[in-house]
Amino acid sequence: MTMVKNKINRRKFLELFSTATASTAALLTGCKQKPNEQQLIEDEYKTQIEPPTDKMTYRINPNTNDKVSLLGYGMMRLPTTDGKAGRESRAPLDQEAINHLVDYAIEHGVNYFDTSPAYCQGRSEAATGIALHRHPRESYFIATKMSNFAPATFPHDESVRLFQNSLKNLQVDYLDYYLLHGIGMGGGMEVFNARFIDNGILDYLLEQRKAGKIRNLGFSYHGDIKVFDFLLENHDKYHWDFVQIEMNYLDWRHAHEINERNTNAEYLYGELLKRNIPAVIMEPLLGGRLSNIPQYIVAEMKQRNPERSAASWAFRYVGSKPNVLTALSGMTYMEHLKDNLLSYCPLKPLTDEEENFLYDIARKLVGLQTIPCNDCKYCMPCPYGLDIPGIFVYYNKCKNEGTLPQDTEDKEYAKLRRNYLLGMDRSIPKLRQANHCVGCKQCEPHCPQNIRIPDEMQKIDAQIETLKQEMLK
Structure with missing residues (x-):
C-alpha cells in the first residue's frame, strides 16, 4: 500500500518497531544493550514508511463548518535538546525539531494543534506559536486553554492575563478553539465556581467569543461528573461548541471500574451526541498504555492484521465514532507522527466485529489491575522528591x-x-x-x-x- 525505501514492507517495519519497544523495556529492567542500537532502529524506521500526503480523513464542525483533521497534534510532549519530552525535562525545547514535526504534520493534512499555558512546563504555547506562525493562518486551527489551576490565577484580572498571554505567545489575533481546562479535576463544583463563575471569567470568555477572539468555546473534562453534567444541563445558556473528553476502548465501559472516581466514556460521548456537541478526544492511547500492552494481546491483534500496530487499533477505535471531531496525540518523535498518520490517512473504520474484539481485549486489560496512570506528570513536582x-x-x-x-x-x-x-x-x-x-x-x-x-x-x-x-x- 505504501512505498518504502530499501524495499522493506510495513510488516517488516512493525517487526522492527516491536524490537525497538522491547529494547526500551530491556533498558528499564537493567538489561544491557549496544550503544545507540535503539537510535539506529528508530533512524531506520524513519526512512522506511512514508504516509501519503493527500489521504487525511477530515470531520466537519457543525457549528463553524471547520474542516478538521481527524488526527490532532497535542503539543504537551514536545522534544527537548536532550532528547526527552518537554514535560519531563528542563532542557530547552528543540525548536528546530518542533518546526520539522509541525511542517511534516501540516504537509500530511494535520491542521488541529492543541496546547496550553501549562504544557511543557509553561513553554509549549510559545514554541507552538513559533512553529505555526511560519504557515498561513488559514491553514491551521489553534486550540489552547484557560489553565488557571493555581489559586493565584483565580482572580479575574489574572485569568484575563492568561488569555491575553495565549494570544501573544501563539502570535495570533484570535483562537480557533478555547477550553476551560480540566473541569472537575479537583475540588468539584466549589473549585469550578472559583475558577470560572465567581470571578466572572466564563462571562468574559463568552464576550470574547461574541467579539470573534474565540471562534469555538468548550471545556476539557476530568473527574467529577457533577461538573460535567452541570455544564451540559446549561448548554442552552453557554452553547458549547465542542467538548474534550478522555475516550478509548478501555475507558468506554471500564473507566469507573478501574477507578470509581472516573466516568465511563460511553456516558460522556453519549451525552455529547444527544446534544450534537462535537467531541475532541484526549488519551486515545491512555498515555501510551494502549500501545504497550502485553505481548500475548499484541499477538491476538497481529493474527487479525499483521500490518497494524497496537496503537493503530486504538486510533481506529476513536476515529470510528462519528461524533469525534479530532483525536489528539502528543507526538514527541517523528516515528510517532508517521505511525499515527498511517492510521488516519485514510481512516479505515472498525467493523462491528473488530469493535467487539477490542472490547474483549479491554476486559482482559481490566483483569490486570494496573494503576491507571497516564504518565501525564500533572502530579509533579512532588514536594518530597518522589518520581x-x-x-x-x-x-x-x-x-x-x-x-x-x-x-x-x-x-x-x-x-x-x-x-x-x-x-x-x-x-x-x-x-x-x-x-x-x-x-x-x-x-x-x-x-x-x-x-x-x-x-x-x-x-x-x-x-x-x-x-x-x-x-x-
Missing part, C-alpha cells in the same frame, strides 16, 4: 509483562523478586521511591485519573519492603 509517574510506570510495566513477583510457590519467584528490586533501583533513584511518600496528598487534586496516589505509594512501599525482608531470610 510519582516513574514509580507507577515501572509497576505497571512489570504487571503487564507478568514479571511482578507475586506467587511465592512459583519456581521463578526468587529470580523475579531480585529482578524487580534491581529494576526499580535502576529506573527510579532511591531517594525518589515510594518509601519517601509522607501522605501529604498535594498531588491528588492534580491527577486527571483521580488516583489516590498516597494509598498506591503505601501499597507499593509495603510490597517492596516485604520483598527485601524475604531476601534477608
